[in-house]
Amino acid sequence: MAKRHYIPITSDVLGVSDSKCAFIRKVIRTALAAEGVDFPCEIDVRLTDDETIHEINREMREVDRATDVLSFPMFELxxxxxxxxxxxxxxxxxxxxxxxxxSLEHVAAQAKEYGHSNRRELAYLVTHSVLHLLGYDHLDEGPMKAQMREHEEAIMKLLELER
Structure with missing residues (x-):
């Protein structure tokens, strides 16, 4: 029997469809498989707006601004x-x-700014977050960031959503 991942998704905003949630789960499962996660795991997802993510960012990271995605890994990997x-x-x-x-508001704004679909932007941010949960980071402009970007691009290619 195939091992399953548990991916609960909660939303603070209206209009989040079942198909959007299914897409997010597909992106997470694709990223996990690409990174060799073959054991049953759980990732909790919250979809929200800029105001709420701003509050969370201020409370949890002491950064007083909205952002696109926040990741809170359980392990230091x-x-x-x-x-x-x-x-x-x-x-x-x-x-x-x-x-x-x-933040779904950030998803829409960044998709417009970068000239691609909301779907592609959402997939990128979900992929980015999964990699953070697995220990990847981009604090420097050197090898760590390059390594993370390489993995992001490989996963986006698997999803057929590359640039």
Whole structure:
């Protein structure tokens, strides 16, 4: 039997369709598979607006502005390192990878700014967040950022949403 990932999605905004949620789950599963996550895990997703993500950013990171996506990893991993099945919640058998929060207002604005679809922008931000949950970062302008971008582009290609 195939191992399953649990991906609950909550929304603070109106108009989030079942198909959008299914798409987000597909992107997450594609990113996890591309990164070799073959054990059952959980990622919690919250879809919100700029005002709410601004509040979360201020409270959790002490950054007083809205942003596109926030990632809250459960583990401090390095790229390529994965938690073990011993990290699974004994009650569910799932490894909790962390949470992501996405501003759908930012998705729309950035899609327009970059000249591509909301669907592509949403997929990119979800992919970006999954990689953060798996230890990737882009704090420098050097090798870490380049490595993260390479993985993002590979996953977007798998989704047939490359630039």
């Amino acid at each position: 390095t790229p390529g390192e994965l938690p073990g099945e011993e990290d699974a919640d004994p009650g569910t058998g799932l490894v909790p990878l962390g949470d992501m929060v996405i």
